[in-house]
Amino acid sequence: xxxxxxxNPLSENKIPLLTHHSSRAKTIWSIGGxxxxxxxxxxxxxxxxxxxxxxxxxxxxxxxLGGPNLHTFLGxxxxxxxxxxxxxxxxxxxxxxxxxxxxxxxxxxKGTENLLFAANLNYYKKLKLIRHIKGFENKRVIVDIGTGAxxxxxxxxxxxxPGVIVINPEPTSIENAYYFLKSCIVRIFKLYIDxxxxxxxxxxxxxxxxxxxxxxxxxxxxIISRDRTYAQVFFxxxxxxxxxxxxxxxxxxxDLLLGESMIKVVQKYLVIDLDFLGIIPFDEKVHLSLKEKxxxxxxxxxxxxxxxxxxxxQKLLQLSPDNxx
Numbered sequence: 446x447x448x449x450x451x452x453n454p455l456s457e458n459k460i461p462l463l464t465h466h467s468s469r470a471k472t473i474w475s476i477g478g479x480x481x482x483x484x485x486x487x488x489x490x491x492x493x494x495x496x497x498x499x500x501x502x503x504x505x506x507x508x509x510l511g512g513p514n515l516h517t518f519l520g521x522x523x524x525x526x527x528x529x530x531x532x533x534x535x536x537x538x539x540x541x542x543x544x545x546x547x548x549x550x551x552x553x554x555k556g557t558e559n560l561l562f563a564a565n566l567n568y569y570k571k572l573k574l575i576r577h578i579k580g581f582e583n584k585r586v587i588v589d590i591g592t593g594a595x596x597x598x599x600x601x602x603x604x605x606x607p608g609v610i611v612i613n614p615e616p617t618s619i620e621n622a623y624y625f626l627k628s629c630i631v632r633i634f635k636l637y638i639d640x641x642x643x644x645x646x647x648x649x650x651x652x653x654x655x656x657x658x659x660x661x662x663x664x665x666x667x668i669i670s671r672d673r674t675y676a677q678v679f680f681x682x683x684x685x686x687x688x689x690x691x692x693x694x695x696x697x698x699x700d701l702l703l704g705e706s707m708i709k710v711v712q713k714y715l716v717i718d719l720d721f722l723g724i725i726p727f728d729e730k731v732h733l734s735l736k737e738k739x740x741x742x743x744x745x746x747x748x749x750x751x752x753x754x755x756x757x758x759q760k761l762l763q764l765s766p767d768n769x770x
Contacts, residue, residue, distance in 0.1 A: 722724060
């Protein structure tokens, strides 16, 4: 192992899944959750509609490869083209699958329901998809990703600037979100380890990062004791990974304290900053809007949810690379 100065892969732009940091004009928000049912797709649709209402061009991409339904939240039905046509090379560019929506500034790349292998998208197809996502002319791209901690889901999340994790005020949702964020960190570390080809250096301590009882903090301390230069590389990686948090289906003000508590836990054990965007109140009318097949914000523009979406959108815009409003 060389003792000389080691390059920073972020500056060299050589890790395909992490190169978004160098593209400051593009805003990509990936909306994820550690488990199903948190409302991430509903929030993806609402954010897209709110941006469109602000006259900002935005593309919504349904990358939930296991069960896409983002189109339903927009009141749309079947479409001639979807993500599957791009994955199977029936169209050359992802932008060719972008459909017009009822909102002039909003386009949708509909998810596919016809590919049995879609949930196991291979590495090279995934890289191609990520390259095309970053290649959209639109400055705003929102990606609704699947649940769980599979590499495909995690890779779409770490692509973001910033990523948005959606939880409900339930113990299982919070726990799953924590382990999802840890999975993202493990994935980032693996990309760095592979890039530097330091598998031999790290193999004796790599297993502990996968151990749910071990913290990222303890892992980094072990790295520091072995090589401070590599430790700085891992700290740099974490500095660039700054996800955000939304608590959905909140029922009272105590849920606001829950968000603050999670921020502290994540800082302590995962060694990352988590920006709390706010809470979205529980509302039975969300289910009614789905039954009517109309976007919630269109039917209830003056609701508490609509106001929360407006505030969260503004916070996200402030956190975005171009800091545009």
